[in-house]
Structure formats: structure tokens, C-alpha cells
Amino acid sequence: xxxxxxxxxxxxxxxxxxxxxxxxxxxxxxxxxxxxxxxxxxxxxxxxxxxxxxxxxxxxxxxxxxxxxxxxxxxxxxxxxxxxxxxxxxxxxxxxxxxxxxxxxxxxxxxxxxxxxxxxxxxxxxxxxxxxxxxxxxxxxxxxxxxxxxxxxxxxxxxxxxxxxxxxxxxxxxxxxxxxxxxxxxxxxxxxxxxxxxxxxxxxxxxxxxxxxxxxxxxxxxxxxxxxxxxxxxxxxxxxxxxxxxxxxxxxxxxxxxxxxxxxxxxxxxxxxxxxxxxxxxxxxxxxxxxxxxxxxxxxxxxxxxxxxxxxxxxxxxxxxxxxxxxxxxxxxxxxxxxxxxxxxxxxxxxxxxxxxxxxxxxxxxxxxxxxxxxxxxxxxxxxxxxxxxxxxxxxxxxxx
Amino acid sequence: xxxxxxxxxxxxxxxxxxxxxxxxxxxxxxxxxxxxxxxxxxxxxxxxxxxxxxxxxxxxxxxxxxxxxxxxxxxxxxxxxxxxxxxxxxxxxxxxxxxxxxxxxxxxxxxxxxxxxxxxxxxxxxxxxxxxxxxxxxxxxxxxxxxxxxxxxxxxxxxxxxxxxxxxxxxxxxxxxxxxxxxxxxxxxxxxxxxxxxxxxxxxxxxxxxxxxxxxxxxxxxxxxxxxxxxxxxxxxxxxxx
Numbered sequence: 001x002x003x004x005x006x007x008x009x010x011x012x013x014x015x016x017x018x019x020x021x022x023x024x025x026x027x028x029x030x031x032x033x034x035x036x037x038x039x040x041x042x043x044x045x046x047x048x049x050x051x052x053x054x055x056x057x058x059x060x061x062x063x064x065x066x067x068x069x070x071x072x073x074x075x076x077x078x079x080x081x082x083x084x085x086x087x088x089x090x091x092x093x094x095x096x097x098x099x100x101x102x103x104x105x106x107x108x109x110x111x112x113x114x115x116x117x118x119x120x121x122x123x124x125x126x127x128x129x130x131x132x133x134x135x136x137x138x139x140x141x142x143x144x145x146x147x148x149x150x151x152x153x154x155x156x157x158x159x160x161x162x163x164x165x166x167x168x169x170x171x172x173x174x175x176x177x178x179x180x181x182x183x184x185x186x187x188x189x190x191x192x193x194x195x196x197x198x199x200x201x202x203x204x205x206x207x208x209x210x211x212x213x214x215x216x217x218x219x220x221x222x223x224x225x226x227x228x229x230x231x232x233x234x235x236x237x238x239x240x241x242x243x244x245x246x247x248x249x250x251x252x253x254x255x256x257x258x259x260x261x262x263x264x265x266x267x268x269x270x271x272x273x274x275x276x277x278x279x280x281x282x283x284x285x286x287x288x289x290x291x292x293x294x295x296x297x298x299x300x301x302x303x304x305x306x307x308x309x310x311x312x313x314x315x316x317x318x319x320x321x322x323x324x325x326x327x328x329x330x331x332x333x334x335x336x337x338x339x340x341x342x343x344x345x346x347x348x349x350x351x352x353x354x355x356x357x358x359x360x361x362x363x364x365x366x367x368x369x370x371x372x373x374x375x376x377x378x379x380x381x382x383x384x385x386x387x388x389x390x391x392x393x394x395x396x397x398x399x400x401x
Numbered sequence: 402x403x404x405x406x407x408x409x410x411x412x413x414x415x416x417x418x419x420x421x422x423x424x425x426x427x428x429x430x431x432x433x434x435x436x437x438x439x440x441x442x443x444x445x446x447x448x449x450x451x452x453x454x455x456x457x458x459x460x461x462x463x464x465x466x467x468x469x470x471x472x473x474x475x476x477x478x479x480x481x482x483x484x485x486x487x488x489x490x491x492x493x494x495x496x497x498x499x500x501x502x503x504x505x506x507x508x509x510x511x512x513x514x515x516x517x518x519x520x521x522x523x524x525x526x527x528x529x530x531x532x533x534x535x536x537x538x539x540x541x542x543x544x545x546x547x548x549x550x551x552x553x554x555x556x557x558x559x560x561x562x563x564x565x566x567x568x569x570x571x572x573x574x575x576x577x578x579x580x581x582x583x584x585x586x587x588x589x590x591x592x593x594x595x596x597x598x599x600x601x602x603x604x605x606x607x608x609x610x611x612x613x614x615x616x617x618x619x620x621x622x623x624x625x626x627x628x629x630x631x632x633x634x635x636x637x638x639x640x641x642x643x
Contacts, residue, residue: 006514017502311498314459315512315559316487318480395459398498 011329025297028290029337033370035283037345040366042352043276049358054265060228064221067255083255089221098234100226103130104218106208114166114177123201125208133224141173141188152206156184159200160192231260291377298385310397323390330382338374406598407433412465425451427621438593440609441602443618457569458482470566491560493570497552499544506540512563530558550581570601586611587635
């Protein structure tokens, strides 16, 4: 019985003899494993990115969007008319027991100017409860008051990005900035939230309706449920309330839609999981193709080395010695390919991460799986050629030219 | 205990080539005493290759028995035959049958690898065998750097390394020039004097004269089996030439 170290040595020598051929054979596995590792890593990064963004909005947050209008059988698209009003928002706040806070949103992009600095940003008209809904805080100064909201005063609260751009070295609280040419007094500054959510200016919702949109409706209503668990209950209460307020008959569709952030988060998470799985399975097809490449080359190699097999058998190699030799050769090929493929995959995913500016975490499970899979591919696709070598008749093999 | 290294008793072997049956060997019996140097001769198709394959444990007879060192090898399975080849038999072929791209020493070590010997023992015994064929200085060469005669000597060293009871040489001088052939025969004679039995297939009467006994095959039977009247000494022949 031949010892294992010797078998590996023989396999490595055989691979060295045909360097280019071995490398090309490995390339199938390298690309396969690399693709699996990179795809899983990028997929994970993407889903982490999405989940983070959603989590930043708050997992107990519901959003009410205006729906499509329907007038005389002509239906507009989603959001074609503002079916939501400030009164809807107030009603939700007072009538739904599972709702903790309500923030109507009227938003529009506008140019803001302070001194010789200017910046184009999203101006959001909302209520004082916005901070509670978004679980956000004031870093400096104060939030505007309910009186400000009701009276439509021209005050604003700045996100950190605005402060950085308009007030590079000045305290913004108390300053007057111009939003779409109207002067607003800065009353407060928001804490840093990150992910570029800080590029925002908050103003009272009534002020926004008067100064920015000129319409009475609101773009959407953000609602926070009293807890994540009560999110579904809050959703039902809101739906029921709004249907009643909008006089929608029981047979008709809603003219608004309520979206639960937790639902959206889990839907997005599961769809990105499906996507990752899809990418990984497409990538593993290339691993399969790589395996077939190994089988092909091993078959060629067995035929080419029939004489060698005959010699080995003549001096006493048993069938299983020959089997093991060729199997080890196939597995060494695929494992070397696997290791190179992992390095290649890590490199590729880092590069993609760098370009896409999201983190592409190494998934040890995926790496182990890809490596193990490449070993299995080696054994599976190496077995048949090895078996063929082991079953050669020594007399025929010795005579083979 | 048998003093015969080979005891063949009414062995027959038939091959099927397509539809037709070819009787390669027909009721062959022969005894080869231990320590003998035998030349097997005969035209192609006479059954001598089949006979060698049977002696070499590469094939099995249809009927009859073959005792190698007292062991019946006619009914062994593939793995058992591989083990017998590994322990009892050394092969030397016409085309040397060495592993190219493998150093000389590792070629000689090959039977020991399959015998499961450890690296130290393998090296020691392979060096020893190479010394016996006069190649001690070339253990680290590649096969391709050697001449034909040197390659055949590596093959003989490989056949020796497992200390076999029997060396089977299939036209070992067929690819060599006259002088190199005699050198190879000198090595076989030396090994034979040291007590190893050698069975050698050859076409050439000249080569057969260096053995002790000639066995002639024709049409699957032994038609002549006689001692060599005046065995030549290859060493003397080489001395004369020089």
C-alpha cells in the first residue's frame, strides 16, 4: 500500500509537467469558486446596505402614501393627486390607539442661500413629532414648536450636512437663511444621522404648503407605531380611519396606501437573500463547468499515461493505488483552484465594494462552502477517469504506445 | 520444499479475437530450478509472450497450475497478483519502460513505493541496486539524460530492488547495439551468479548463448528444451573486444 504523502508528490509532479494545461484546468475552478465567493459577498453587502438604510428610518415606522385618483372612470397613477391632507394626519394622531406619533411630510428640493454660500437640498415641511417618528434629536438650539407649525412661521432646523456647507465656521442658530428666496430663521440643528440623511432642512408643514408647494395636500404621512409588534394593528387602524374619512365604499380600492417599514425591510431582506442565492447558484454552475473541465483533462491524461499506468501496475501498483493517484491529482487540481479562486473572489468583491462604496463582508461560510464544493467537484469528476485508469489491463497498458 | 522457482503444469490459454479463438498456449509444462538462466525463443505468435505474461502474474491461465516459489499464482485475483509481482518478480522490457521526467533514483524506488517501504529504506536499497548495475554515479540524473544501455541498466536496477525470486526480461537487448547488448548480458550473468533466477525472451541465438538453457516455443507448445552446450561468458567477450 502506497503512502499518501508519496501520492500527493506524484500528483504535484504530474501537474508540474503540464503547467499550462494544469493552470487552464484550474481556471474553471478558480472562476467558479471566485464567482461564488464574490457574488455571495457582494450580495451580502447589498442586503446589509439596504437593511441599514431601512433600519435608519426606524423599524416601527409606517408610511402613508397618497394613492391613485379615480374620477369618472379615468384613473391616474399612484400619487397623481394629493389625497392626503393635514387633517388626515391629525385624525390619525387622535383616533388610532396604536399610533405613537404622526408626522405629515411636504417636501420639495430647493436652493438655500446664506451669505455667499448656497446649497441645493431637500426641504421637508413637517410637524414637531417628526423627531419622535424618526428617533432623531436636536444637537443645538431647539425644534420649532407646535405654534410655529400652526402659524406657519418661517423657522427652520438644519441637518448637519447643511451646517457644514452653509456655515463652515459659524454658529448657525439664530442666523437667517433664504429658502427659495424666503428668509427663514434657523432655530436648531439636528444630530448626525449618517448615510447622507443629514442633507435635510425641516420647516413647519404649514409654512411648506404656503411657501414651497402652494397646495393643501401632503406628500405622505410618517407614522410611528407604539412598538414594532403593534405595527400591523396600527396599519389596520389607519386604513380603516382613512377609508372612512375619504368616504370610500367597501367595494372600492383605497386611494392611499400604508406601508409598514418592517414589512418593507423583511421583503427587501428576503428578496436580496433570493438574489444572493440566485447569484451564487449561477456562479456554482461555472464551478460545475470547471469540474467537467477537470474530468475532460483527467481522461486525456489517463489515456496519455496508459504506459505509465502499465509500468506502475507491473511493479506492483494495485488498482486502488492507481485510483488514488489519479483521484488525488484531480482533487489537488481542484483544491489549488479553490484556494486561488477564494483569493480571486475576495479580491473581486473588495474591488466591487470599493467601486460601489458599500462594504462587501467576507462570509466565512461561503468561503468554506466554495472550498469544500471544489474538493467535492474534484472527487466527483476525478473518480470516473481514475476508475478507468485503475481498471486498465496491465498487459494492454504496457503494450500501449 | 520446492527447489524450482517455476513449476508450470499443463497450462493452456485461449484468447478470443473477435469471433475466432486463438490457442496461445496448449498444455505447456516446464520446471525451472532456482538459480537457472533460461532463454525463451520462438517466432512471434508462438505463445512465448503469453507464457511470459503468465509467469509474470500479469495474466491467468485457463487451465493448469503455475507455482512460483511454491505459491499457486494461477488462481489469484488482480490485487493478489499485483502483490506477487511486487514481491517476487522483477520486469525488464525491450523499451526500458521507465517513467520519463522522473529522476533515476525514483524510478528504481518505484516497486518499494508500492511495497510501502519508508523513504530511508527506499533510498538505501535503490542506491544499492544502482551500484550493482554500475550506475552509482547517476542516481540524480533524469532518465532522458541517459543512453539506451544506461536506461536498460536502470530498469534492471528497478527489477532488483525488491529482491525478487525471478527476473523476467522481455527482449532486453532488442533496442540495443551489439556491444551494449553484451554489457547487459554481463549484468544478467552476474546477477544470476549471485543466485537470482532469470528468464529471458530473445530472438537472437547470440544472446541465448549467454544463458544456460534454451526453450523453444512454436504454435503454443514447447518444441525444444535443451541446455546450452557451451555457455559464453559476457565478461570474457567484453575483455576480448577490449
